[in-house]
Amino acid sequence: MRDEVKQQEPAASGKRDRRFGAPRGAWYPVDRVRPGPVHRTAGLHGETLTFQVDRAGNPGSADDSGGWRLLTRFGLIWARPMDGDPDLPQLPPAPPDTLGSIAYSEVPADADYDQAVLGLVDPAHVPMIHRSWWWRSDRRRDKTKAYAPSPFGFTAMAADDFASTAVYDLVKQDRRVTIEFRLPSIRLERVTARGFELINLTTITPVREGHVVLRNLILCSDRRAALLKPFLSATGRVFLRQDVGILQRLEGRSPHLPLVFVGDPDKPSAFYFAAKAALARAEREGSGYVNPVEPQTLTWRT
Numbered sequence: 001m002r003d004e005v006k007q008q009e010p011a012a013s014g015k016r017d018r019r020f021g022a023p024r025g026a027w028y029p030v031d032r033v034r035p036g037p038v039h040r041t042a043g044l045h046g047e048t049l050t051f052q053v054d055r056a057g058n059p060g061s062a063d064d065s066g067g068w069r070l071l072t073r074f075g076l077i078w079a080r081p082m083d084g085d086p087d088l089p090q091l092p093p094a095p096p097d098t099l100g101s102i103a104y105s106e107v108p109a110d111a112d113y114d115q116a117v118l119g120l121v122d123p124a125h126v127p128m129i130h131r132s133w134w135w136r137s138d139r140r141r142d143k144t145k146a147y148a149p150s151p152f153g154f155t156a157m158a159a160d161d162f163a164s165t166a167v168y169d170l171v172k173q174d175r176r177v178t179i180e181f182r183l184p185s186i187r188l189e190r191v192t193a194r195g196f197e198l199i200n201l202t203t204i205t206p207v208r209e210g211h212v213v214l215r216n217l218i219l220c221s222d223r224r225a226a227l228l229k230p231f232l233s234a235t236g237r238v239f240l241r242q243d244v245g246i247l248q249r250l251e252g253r254s255p256h257l258p259l260v261f262v263g264d265p266d267k268p269s270a271f272y273f274a275a276k277a278a279l280a281r282a283e284r285e286g287s288g289y290v291n292p293v294e295p296q297t298l299t300w301r302t
């Protein structure tokens, strides 16, 4: 990795440190697509965004925020202010129409933005925070994942049989699990197997300083799973509340402290800050985004 963040000094007091906080020129989900017509409001970067949605739930232009852009993808409405490079960073490609929504949940949290995003990339997060028996085994094992650069971030692929959650054992044939992180705060888990595809999307939206919304959405090729939507959505909410619980325990301990990354388990967190630095540089210099992540295999025990 060319631009690894090994150690960072705290920002001088009163000065905004560009390494921390939510990139302003990026897309964030602000609502889900719900039928209108109706006016909706949403918070982003400390501002209130008002927009009209049509009968199908698609947004028109923002009413009063002077140039916000809106689009729909993954069944969510995404917004981005005009400042920043209009091409950076791009959203993931739209999922195929063959996938239907089988779960949606959102939970607000009084939490630091970067701490919330680190929860999307930290390999210790899932085994330490989401401890339901059907989600993970209590047996500790060495896990190996192959990391590779992907657009505006990086993608991890399980390199052994134990690196994925136990519930994915429901589909076995030719199963492939990848977890993509894309700036600013998108975690996209994809499971493909013979005749089966699932996308599990988690996002963090910076509503205002110290306040975020966590969202989780699951799309699946097996439409029968839609019958379980109320149950799966409630389960998603349980997961997000577990996230909020740990974030609120971290209150007062923001990452605006010297950051020290040690060993393989901390590498994805270092990738995150290096990716943000690369985005800031691309916007500042008007150059293309140069991905700082290089392919590597990481191992840890959880």
Ligand SMILES: [Fe+2]
Pocket (backbone or CB within 6 Å): 119, 125, 126, 129, 130, 239, 243
């Ligand atoms: Fe989580």
